[in-house]
Amino acid sequence: MPRFDWFPKTLFGRTLLFIALIVASGAATLAVVARYYAGVASERAYDQLLAGATIQAAEDLYVQGGVLAINPPVAALSTLSRYDLVYYKVVDSRGVVVAGYADLPSPASTVAARSGPQFANGTYQGQRIRTATLARYLPEERTPGWAVVTVAQTTHARQQLTNDMSFKVWTLILLMSVLAIGASGLAIRRGLRPLARIETIIAARDPADLRPVAADTPSEINAIVGAINGLIGRLAERMTAMQRFIADAAHQMRTPLARLDAQIELLSHERDPARYATRLDALRATCADVGRLAGQLLNHAMVIHRTEAVPLQRVELVGLAKEVLGRTIPLAGERDIKVAFDSDAPHAYIDGDPISLQEALSNVLHNALLHGKADDIVVAVAASNTVVTLTVTDNGRGIPREHWEAALRPFERLEQDGAARRTGSGLGLAIVQEVMKAHGGGIGFAFPVTGGFAVSLTFPRAIRGN
Template sequence: MTGLLPKGSMQRRLVIQLSLIALLLSLVLFLIVRGMAERAAADTQDNILAASATSIADALFVEGGQVRLELPYSALSMLGTISEDRVFYSVLVDGETLTGYDDLVVKAALAVPNQPEFSTFEYRGEQVRAVVVTRLVGSQSQQALVRTVVAQTRLGLVQISSRITLWAVAIGIVFFFVAAGLSLWAAHSALAPLNRVAGSVTRRGPSDLRAVQTQAPAELVPLITALNSLIARLKSSLTRSEDFIVEAAHRVRTPLATVRTQAEVIHRGLEKSKNKTALREMIRAIDESSRSAGQLLDHAMVNFRADQLQTEALDLRKLTAETVERLSPTAELKDISIIMQDQGGDFGFDGDPIMLQNALRNILDNAIKYSFSESDITVALGRDAHNYIISFADQGRGFAGANLSDHLQRFKRGTNVKDIVGSGLGLTIVDEVARAHGGRVKINNNTDTKGGGACVSLYFPLV
């Protein structure tokens, strides 16, 4: 559409923005899910380590003044061997190893007895997670500080972390695509009222200038109000234009017709040839002015009605016959015979009768005006596979010029008709009427007769 410069798409822009937000939320969700799951896995391992160390510490006892330990099987078996993690333990009594690995050293010191303390460090080439449980074992008079250390490698935790990461990635991707799909739906839903308003205006016919009445969000109310204001101004302007055309046609044609009639009366009463010549020139000028004014107004009327096409069911055969009957007296003044040729069949068509009559009248009027006396004009009605065809062929001067389509332009006339009154708008009006009805005009020189002439054909699509 001329003057309209689309820049991007609101729906695409909204979908992209919402998708970026969904991507950001997916990333946040991924980090949160992975962090919480890893924290939960780590806490689970710490709890099991603490339970194992506590179980060992609970098995300590004093016998003969010496701290003894019967290592419970369940204390280490609860750590499991599913992930092939290695388990290390050590029990130290006043700094001396009672049982377990002598070199298992925990870097962190324990400040509060009976409270497990966790740490992570390298041991024998592997990273381990360790817990220390400190107990005072013995009587009040003779107590020993016993430190129980249990450590486990972190292979299982790494595997769990990998699985959690994969699951978090999968959840993030699923969340993103679901959110992107919902974003598309939300954008379409948000713009649906705007599309409904646009659709209701687009589906209207050219003559439908009613105010737009629809339920719309508050954000669209200013747009609809502005659109209704524009429609109201346009309707008022078109009404004034139509009234002006009708009034102008009446006020221009009537005085010119009166002046011409009076000039004809005076011309008959004059005796001097000089005065008669001057009066004939005046009559010609009046004819030219009258015809130009009339066709200018016809052209304005056709343009106006083309924008507000008022169609009704009609018969093209009957419309053509009425036009021939109306212009037959004019043809008889030049001894021109109008011959009707009818192929037969149905010629029902939905169109604007005033515009179609105007087009047919202009073609036949031109044929009569540019034909020689005592010649024939053939009006043929036919049809092909796709169109109704109405052709007017005369035996007049024909079309002069290499490019015949130039005759369809405004104020364009052939070089061989300068001596005949005309405005150069007749075929322009015909072309605009045809295009307004989805048809076309074809013009060429008449090759069916030796004397030549013009042939103008109207094509209208079959119903």
């Protein structure tokens, strides 16, 4: 790609350059048109004088003794000779030159000249000339017929008149062009003032000030202000969500870390071997809780980041679900887990982010294994013309209907078996919810008539694919 270093970098410069180019193009066109019409006008004016001189010369023809003669048309020719040389020629009915310059060309035909002066361009004695030819019938000649008068004038005066008129018009065009470009520059600067005012308002803002920009601007700039305010609003929402998430994360981490510190302190002073082993198991469990919570916090942040930064791509959901299922089931440890996979098509394509999708499906399976205490899991993929649905069905206790909405909110821990003790970090299904929003899909819960609990993830089907 060629670089145009000369091209203005500012909106003012680019707009003014565009207007200047348009004005210059128009001025050049007008200059050419003005030159043409100046030539036509001078041609017509001098043709009138040339025609008058030719008619006067034809009227001064007379016959004496049967021979054609002429009184030199001094008065008529003097009007043409101020700037130019004037030549004439008279030819009688026999074709004999009786007066003037015998070698003066007469391009017009006699037949055409009978109806009036006929004009033509030519060259005589090395100079460009304009000729007018007129025929007059003289029956008094020995051989009655048409006498032809040709009057020629060099074109210096015509050219001078054309140049004078062109110069005056060109001067006017130049002045109007300069005025138009200057006025356009002033108008552009005035029109850009609201943008400069908005720039000043935003530049003076504190980074923490995310209020909408309020400025009295023309309607054409309202769209820009609206876009800026929309961006500020989305940024404010994102910052609020991140601040809330950080605060919640700090609160959630504080409790297990304090419990961990207390358990370490108790363990360091324990001398009873049995109680030491019990406290050590509790410490291990707390460490596992802290590790799991930290991992889910990082995964939640990762999902939010990928939602905003990573473009979606074509993903084959059947293969991805099998892969995640194969990695997740070993987490059940020594429990005997029965697993089944079912799909109504060998392949099902969606537009998605593979990493976020793996995280979402892993969390659904973890909930079934670790919190639902399920030992029979079925993963099914069903595809229609418009959507692809992935359903995880287990034989665990599931989530009570009254808690379905709360289960999707971050850090909402559900009661276990009606007891006051709550389990988990409350981030698993919240991560799934974030992933589904990013993919334009949805998450749903159900208690199938065959028993158990089902979690369904519904995705729009890829535009390209099977």
